Amino acid sequence: xxxxxxxxxxxxxxxxxxxxxxxxxxxxxxxxxxxxxxxxxxxxxxxxxxxxxxxxxxxxxxxxxxxxxxxxxxxxxxxxxxxxxxxxxxxxxxxxxxxxxxxxxxxxxxxxxxxxxxxxxxxxxxxxxxxxxxxxxxxxxxxxxxxxxxxxxxxxxxxxxxxxxxxxxxxxxxxxxxxxxxxxxxxxxxxxxxxxxxxxxxxxxxxxxxxxxxxxxxxxxxxxxxxxxxxxxxxxxxxxx
Numbered sequence: 001x002x003x004x005x006x007x008x009x010x011x012x013x014x015x016x017x018x019x020x021x022x023x024x025x026x027x028x029x030x031x032x033x034x035x036x037x038x039x040x041x042x043x044x045x046x047x048x049x050x051x052x053x054x055x056x057x058x059x060x061x062x063x064x065x066x067x068x069x070x071x072x073x074x075x076x077x078x079x080x081x082x083x084x085x086x087x088x089x090x091x092x093x094x095x096x097x098x099x100x101x102x103x104x105x106x107x108x109x110x111x112x113x114x115x116x117x118x119x120x121x122x123x124x125x126x127x128x129x130x131x132x133x134x135x136x137x138x139x140x141x142x143x144x145x146x147x148x149x150x151x152x153x154x155x156x157x158x159x160x161x162x163x164x165x166x167x168x169x170x171x172x173x174x175x176x177x178x179x180x181x182x183x184x185x186x187x188x189x190x191x192x193x194x195x196x197x198x199x200x201x202x203x204x205x206x207x208x209x210x211x212x213x214x215x216x217x218x219x220x221x222x223x224x225x226x227x228x229x230x231x232x233x234x235x236x237x238x239x240x241x
Contacts, residue, residue, distance in 0.1 A: 006053055006104075007051065010079075011076055011077050011078070012121075012124050013028075015124055016120050016121060020119055020121060024106070028104040030103075030105075031103055033050075033052070033097045033102065034097060035099065037097045039080060039097065040094070041094050042094050043090055043092075046081050046084055046089060048081065048105050049080060049105070049106050049108065050080040050106075051105075051106070052074060052078075052079075052102075053102055054101030054163075055101030055103050056073055056074070056098045056099040056163065057080050057095050057096065057097055058070045058095070058097075058098040059071050059072045059095055060095070060096050070139065071093065071139050073155075073159065075161075081108070082125070082128070098174070099159065099163065127233060128232070135158075135228075135229075139221075142219060148186065148189040149193060150217070150218055152186065152189045152190065153219075153222070154225075155175070156199070156208060157215065157218060160211065161226070167206065168206045168208075170206060171204040190206075199214075
C-alpha cells in the first residue's frame with residue numbers, strides 16, 4: 001500500500017508532467033475502497049479528493065423520500081471531489097463505492113495548493129469536470145427516455161471502460177439503486193441480456209461475454225459520453241476509441 005508507481009493507473013495523474021507529478025505525489029496516499037462505502041455525503045465538507053485506479057465511485061442524488069439515482073461514475077478516468085476544482089467546499093451529491101478497489105487520496109488543502117499554481121493539474125481537472133458534466137446530463141436523459149435494458153448496457157459499458165476486466169461485481173439491489181429503478185426491472189433487464197448471450201449474472205457477478213453485441217444494444221447515450229471523454233481527455237483515446 002506504500003507503492004507510488006500505481007498512481008499512473010489514473011489517467012489524470014499519469015498525464016501530469018514529471019515535475020508536477022513528483023510534487024503532487026508527496027501528498028498522495030493509497031487507500032482501499034470497499035463496495036458500498038459512502039466516501040462523503042451531500043452537504044458535508046470535502047476533506048479529501050480521490051483519484052481512483054482500480055475502483056469505481058458513483059455520484060448519487062438522493063430525494064427527500066429516500067429514493068436514490070446515480071448521476072455519474074468515476075474510475076481511473078478522473079477524480080472524486082470535483083467541487084474543489086471550482087472553489088467549493090461541499091458536494092451536492094453522495095459519493096458511493098460502486099466497485100471495490102483502490103484510489104489515491106489527497107487532502108483538500110494539498111489539492112488546492114497545487115491547483116493554485118494554475119498549471120497542468122488545473123487544466124486536466126477542468127477538462128475532466130466538463131466531461132463529467134456531460135455524463136451527468138446524458139444520464140438524466142437516458143434514465144428518463146430509455147428502457148432499463150439499455151440503461152443497464154450504458155452503465156455496464158461505462159464501468160468496463162474504467163476496469164481492467166470484463167467482470168463487474170455488483171449486487172442487483174445496488175444496481176437498482178444506482179439506476180433509480182425497481183429491483184424487478186433490473187432483474188428483468190439482466191435476464192434479457194443473459195438470454196441474448198451478452199452477459200452472465202450470478203451472485204452479484206456480472207460478466208460481459210459479448211461487448212460488441214452490447215454496444216449494438218445500447219442507446220446513443222453511451223457513445224455521446226465516450227466521445228466527449230475522448231475529445232476532452234485525449235490521454236484516454238487509445239483505450240476508448
